[in-house]
Amino acid sequence: MNQQTSGYLGRTLVSGTIAGLATAATAALAGKRETTSYLAPVNATSHIAWGDIAATQDGPSLKYTLTGFLLNHAATIFWAAAYEKLVEPRAGDRDDGLMRPVLGAVAVTAGAYVTDYYLVPRRFTPGWEKRLSGRSLAVIYGAMALGLVARGLAQRRRT
Template sequence: MKSLIQTGLSAAVSGTIVSFATTAALALLARQEGKGALQPTNATSHWLYGEQAASVRRGDVAHTLVGYGTHHASSIFWAFLFELWLASRPPRPSLLIFRDALAAAAIAAATDYGFVPKRLTPGWETVLPKRSIAATFAVMAVGLAMGGMINKELRRQH
């Protein structure tokens, strides 16, 4: 039970890093595409509001808060699986943590855009081209790796 709680706390750290980093990346990529910086976040609320959520350019409670909350929860979910993987293995060097983070992000991308129903995708595809979505999943990998390394150091200190 203690290790599951520790994994949950580690996932909160890693998932928050992933959520912040990918949200920033999405905003920058959207601006490069001539879209509103919040459109990818708003698009994530499509599970509740439908496809028109992607056309909302400005921040609002209905789309931005729901979209970001959904994205943050998803980030913590993927981080939990990643941290569970790391916890089940002996401590590893940073390069191997990064390799595992790349694999986890690839699995998340394949799941989000290959296996789940369209209503449950991140919704970014309604705003951004595939290359921007791929870049966002690469940022996810970096965030997972950073979180994994931070958590490794926190465990070492305690």
């Protein structure tokens, strides 16, 4: 990892991007399996900006697909900021093993789920629930946890 990405902001952007790509890809695969559309769950996320009509969109569009992708990406960067601040500085020792960063990622992701589905108004949920099963939601949040921890594990492996 170079000097530019070794600071808190750089780590947050990398972790958030990995988590965002992981969740978007996982949601897309679940969408294909459950709705025959890779983009249905991504589009559904844009209900935050465009209302419930977004959850009925199956095809690619700048309005729904790009908005949904960017909203998800912003959310994963937000959660990565929490992970990098609360967990990663304490998980930096090689002697720490995998337990702390993995459990930290699981805890942050659990907090994201509780926030997304129990604390924020329905208009600000990820929207995946409008097109996907609860099982798929669990897999998507699992992908987010893996995405959050991936940067730190890769860095430790290189050192």
